[in-house]
Amino acid sequence: MEILGYLTLGIFLTLMLLTLFGYIRTPVQTVLVMSTILCLIVGGIFRFAYSGWDAVMLLPNEFLGGIILHPITALLTGLFLAGGLKASGGFEALKVILRYLRRSPIGLVGTLVILINLPVISSLPCGRILAAALLPLLFTFGFEGGLGILTKSQLIVLIGAFTRNAMGSCGPSPIGGVGQIGEGFLGSFFPTASEGILRAPQAFSLMLGTAIVAIFLKMISQRLYPEDVALREAPPSAEGVERKEPEIVAPLEGYLALAIFVLSLLTAIFQPFGKMPVQSVLVAGALLMIVVCRIRLTHLMEGIILLPVTAMASGFLAAGALAATGGFDALGTLLNSLVKVPFLGVAGMLAIFVQFQTILPLSCARILTAALVPVLYLFGPAKFAFLDWSQLAIVMAAYIINATTSCGPSPLGGGGMMGEGTMRAETGFIKGAYTFASMAIMAPLAAIYMKFMNLKVFQPSDPSFVKDITTIMEFALAVVAVNLFLIFLSRRVLGTDSSRNFYFQLIGFLTAGALAGGILAFALFETNATAILQGVAGGIVAAMLIGLMVPRTLSRRMTATLSGPEM
Amino acid sequence: MLTWLTFIFVGSLSGVIIAWALDMKTPRELVQGAVGGFIAGLLMAAMLPH
Numbered sequence: 001m002e003i004l005g006y007l008t009l010g011i012f013l014t015l016m017l018l019t020l021f022g023y024i025r026t027p028v029q030t031v032l033v034m035s036t037i038l039c040l041i042v043g044g045i046f047r048f049a050y051s052g053w054d055a056v057m058l059l060p061n062e063f064l065g066g067i068i069l070h071p072i073t074a075l076l077t078g079l080f081l082a083g084g085l086k087a088s089g090g091f092e093a094l095k096v097i098l099r100y101l102r103r104s105p106i107g108l109v110g111t112l113v114i115l116i117n118l119p120v121i122s123s124l125p126c127g128r129i130l131a132a133a134l135l136p137l138l139f140t141f142g143f144e145g146g147l148g149i150l151t152k153s154q155l156i157v158l159i160g161a162f163t164r165n166a167m168g169s170c171g172p173s174p175i176g177g178v179g180q181i182g183e184g185f186l187g188s189f190f191p192t193a194s195e196g197i198l199r200a201p202q203a204f205s206l207m208l209g210t211a212i213v214a215i216f217l218k219m220i221s222q223r224l225y226p227e228d229v230a231l232r233e234a235p236p237s238a239e240g241v242e243r244k245e246p247e248i249v250a251p252l253e254g255y256l257a258l259a260i261f262v263l264s265l266l267t268a269i270f271q272p273f274g275k276m277p278v279q280s281v282l283v284a285g286a287l288l289m290i291v292v293c294r295i296r297l298t299h300l301m302e303g304i305i306l307l308p309v310t311a312m313a314s315g316f317l318a319a320g321a322l323a324a325t326g327g328f329d330a331l332g333t334l335l336n337s338l339v340k341v342p343f344l345g346v347a348g349m350l351a352i353f354v355q356f357q358t359i360l361p362l363s364c365a366r367i368l369t370a371a372l373v374p375v376l377y378l379f380g381p382a383k384f385a386f387l388d389w390s391q392l393a394i395v396m397a398a399y400i401i402n403a404t405t406s407c408g409p410s411p412l413g414g415g416g417m418m419g420e421g422t423m424r425a426e427t428g429f430i431k432g433a434y435t436f437a438s439m440a441i442m443a444p445l446a447a448i449y450m451k452f453m454n455l456k457v458f459q460p461s462d463p464s465f466v467k468d469i470t471t472i473m474e475f476a477l478a479v480v481a482v483n484l485f486l487i488f489l490s491r492r493v494l495g496t497d498s499s500r501n502f503y504f505q506l507i508g509f510l511t512a513g514a515l516a517g518g519i520l521a522f523a524l525f526e527t528n529a530t531a532i533l534q535g536v537a538g539g540i541v542a543a544m545l546i547g548l549m550v551p552r553t554l555s556r557r558m559t560a561t562l563s564g565p566e567m
Numbered sequence: 568m569l570t571w572l573t574f575i576f577v578g579s580l581s582g583v584i585i586a587w588a589l590d591m592k593t594p595r596e597l598v599q600g601a602v603g604g605f606i607a608g609l610l611m612a613a614m615l616p617h
């Protein structure tokens with residue numbers, strides 16, 4: 001029966017890779033359902049042959065038992081509430097508030113910094129909600145949008161950084177966020193994990209990762225692909241001409257809806273009225289919106305974006321089919337064999353594993369997260385015992401932020417394409433910046449934050465856990481400094497030869513990946529030199545897989561994609 | 568308290584970097600970026616479990 005696991009795992013990975021490389025041109029959810037059906041058919045045949053009809057009859061139960069409803073219902077209610085916010089003019093109210101902020105002492109730049117970080121602060125269950133509402137506003141800051149406050153380069157940085165932040169904000173969301181999948185598993189040991197043990201590490205690393213994306217877009221992406229953004233600069237004749245800002249008016253219902261939304265979010269997070277499911281709080285908020293803001297149930301229903309919901313459901317289905325047919329056991333065995341490779345070991349294998357979703361970016365992080373977090377869980381005391389519970393939490397923090405940001409660079413309808421569309425860029429323009437930040441900044445810093453802060457917050461009775469803010473700051477500064485140095489160095493050596501540029505960029509990725517792997521190994525095994533070297537090796541392997549996927553040129557690649565793959 | 572401090576720090580640091588990336592490089596603009604990041608960090612910390 002062991003062969004069955006390898007077979008179904010092979011089916012799943014083959015279909016995912018064929019989709020990612022454009023050989024299968026159907027939505028990834030459809031492919032996942034196909035994978036589920038194929039795995040179940042193959043599983044059914046094997047079971048019938050080896051154990052008879054009774055074993056086949058048990059297969060549906062085992063397959064459906066893997067579906068976790070909590071994140072799906074939390075996501076639905078979160079989107080439901082966001083629909084009310086949109087229908088009642090809540091986003092217009094937000095735009096008015098931002099306009100006042102721009103005229104305050106923090107000025108334009110301070111407002112833009114807040115605006116870029118607004119997605120992670122509001123932590124909606126899908127980054128696409130806020131991106132859809134605010135990207136048109138960001139576009140107006142440029143010449144073509146009407147205001148002409150920002151240049152083309154500034155607008156690329158603004159839109160790219162905002163979209164990066166948005167397409168990672170679904171991770172720390174307390175209302176159906178991607179991180180809740182991991183928190184559910186960590187709840188086996190940390191009793192209060194479901195209150196958000198993974199939220200702060202994700203938010204911390206995402207804020208810094210967003211800043212690195214901004215620098216990368218300015219220094220590297222615009223240098224590598226100078227002709228691939230169709231935004232226009234203001235013509236010389238337009239300079240100095242004062243443009244009238246379009247008046248934004250928000251209805252009173254919009255402000256009320258915004259207030260109800262914020263209160264619902266705070267109630268869901270802090271539970272001031274006693275413990276209750278987050279879904280109940282959000283539905284109560286939505287009902288209050290219907291009464292106070294006079295919106296209809298259909299308006300709330302319109303807020304539900306099907307992509308993340310179906311992505312999560314199809315991910316769980318595929319995961320359930322893999323679990324029932326031994327696919328995860330096979331994956332576990334394969335990764336177990338990686339552990340036996342001398343230069344990798346446990347640290348090296350984990351350094352590759354935490355980057356898995358950036359290596360294989362799909363349209364919604366939930367698809368693979370639902371499938372792979374159970375595998376990660378098995379590395380802990382539950383099965384393979386590579387890690388104790390605290391180490392599992394550290395790896396989970398690194399894995400989840402890397403996973404949750406993976407929808408940004410996905411060419412399969414990933415959220416980053418919304419940003420590329422707004423800045424009129426070719427598909428793939430943001431990929432280098434997004435994957436670099438996820439790999440080099442976010443994963444290692446989330447691990448460090450979990451180790452030196454959050455373990456103590458969620459398990460205060462354990463004396464071995466510490467809160468060490470100085471170490472967190474030192475690591476943050478060191479990681480940022482090294483990566484800024486790499487970006488500045490790359491900028492100096494980049495020229496007009498795209499192949500040469502690609503290899504220079506790859507060297508930068510490998511160096512940053514080595515550092516990320518080493519830091520992850522340190523967070524897990526502290527000063528164990530062998531583990532750190534193995535982490536460095538694993539980080540290099542992961543970085544190579546990520547760096548090789550960054551496009552050399554965009555226009556040619558797009559043309560190749562549009563004209564069809566060469567089979 | 569430490570969560571607040573950590574997020575204020577990371578917010579301010581990212582604010583300065585973003586301001587620089589946006590070609591806002593005068594001392595006043597960099598400070599405004601840091602203050603914007605400070606506010607963002609403060610708001611983020613307020614939303615987290617402590």
